[in-house]
Amino acid sequence: MIYSIAIDGPAAAGKSTIARNVAEKTGLIYINTGAMYRAVAYWCMKNGVPTREKEPLKSRINEIDINISYENGIQQLILNGENVTEDLNSEEVGREASKVSQFPFVRLKLVKLQQEIANKQSVVMDGRDIGTKVLPGAFFKVYMTASSSVRAKRRYDELTAKGVECDYNTILSDIEHRDYEDENRELAPLKQASDAILIDTSDMSVDEASDKIKELFEKKKEEYERNHKS
Ligand code: DC
Numbered sequence: 001m002i003y004s005i006a007i008d009g010p011a012a013a014g015k016s017t018i019a020r021n022v023a024e025k026t027g028l029i030y031i032n033t034g035a036m037y038r039a040v041a042y043w044c045m046k047n048g049v050p051t052r053e054k055e056p057l058k059s060r061i062n063e064i065d066i067n068i069s070y071e072n073g074i075q076q077l078i079l080n081g082e083n084v085t086e087d088l089n090s091e092e093v094g095r096e097a098s099k100v101s102q103f104p105f106v107r108l109k110l111v112k113l114q115q116e117i118a119n120k121q122s123v124v125m126d127g128r129d130i131g132t133k134v135l136p137g138a139f140f141k142v143y144m145t146a147s148s149s150v151r152a153k154r155r156y157d158e159l160t161a162k163g164v165e166c167d168y169n170t171i172l173s174d175i176e177h178r179d180y181e182d183e184n185r186e187l188a189p190l191k192q193a194s195d196a197i198l199i200d201t202s203d204m205s206v207d208e209a210s211d212k213i214k215e216l217f218e219k220k221k222e223e224y225e226r227n228h229k230s
Pocket of ligand 1: 011012034035037038094097127128129130178
C-alpha cells in the first residue's frame with residue numbers, strides 16, 4: 001500500500017520546510033515539485049529563452065532533462081546532469097517559475113515525472129496541484145496557508161539569514177502577485193482539494209504544524225489498516 005501525503009498551498013506558507021519535516025518523522029520520501037518548475041525557469045534564464053511567450057520554450061522543452069537525487073536525505077535537483085539545487089532559491093527564479101508553470105507542455109512533462117516517482121513509493125509531495133491533479137488519490141491531503149504578511153516576513157528572514165539583501169515590501173508584493181497568478185491560471189490553478197484538511201500556519205511553529213500533520217496522517221493510516229485487515 002502506498003500512503004502518500006499531498007501538501008498544497010501558496011508561496012512561502014511553510015510547505016517545503018514542514019513537508020521535509022513530516023517526511024523525516026514518518027519515514028516517507030520528500031518531493032519538492034516547486035524545485036522542478038524553478039529548474040525549468042532557471043534553464044530559460046541561462047539560455048536566453050523568454051518565459052512570457054509559449055513558443056520559444058515549447059520548441060526547446062525536450063532539451064531540458066530534470067532528475068532528482070538525495071544527499072544526506074535532502075533533495076537535489078539535477079538539471080541536464082548538473083546539480084543546480086543552490087541556484088533555485090531566489091525570488092527571481094520563483095517569479096519566472098510561476099510564469100513557465102502556466103504552460104501546458106511544462107506541466108505535462110513535470111506532472112508525468114512526479115507521478116512516476118510517486119507510483120514507486122510513499123511520498124510527501126508539496127506544490128500547488130498535488131492533491132487536485134498530480135495525486136488526486138493521495139492517501140492524506142493538506143492545504144497549507146498563512147497570511148501574506150506572515151509569509152513575506154518568513155521569506156525575508158530566510159533570505160536575510162542566507163546573506164541575501166532584500167526588501168520586505170518588495171517580497172510582500174511579489175508574494176501577492178504570485179498568489180494571484182497561481183490561483184487564476186487556466187491550468188491546474190492553486191486551490192484546496194475538497195478532501196484536503198486546512199492548516200493555517202500563521203501562528204504555528206514548524207514543529208507544531210509537522211506534528212499535527214504526522215498525528216492526523218498516522219491516525220488515518222491506523223484506521224485504514226484496522227478496516228482492511230484480512
Ligand atoms: O513552491 P515554489 O515557490 O518553489 O514554486 C515556484 C512556482 O512553481 C510557483 O509560483 C508555481 C509553480 N508550481 C506549480 O505550478 N505547481 C507545483 N506543483 C509547484 C510549483
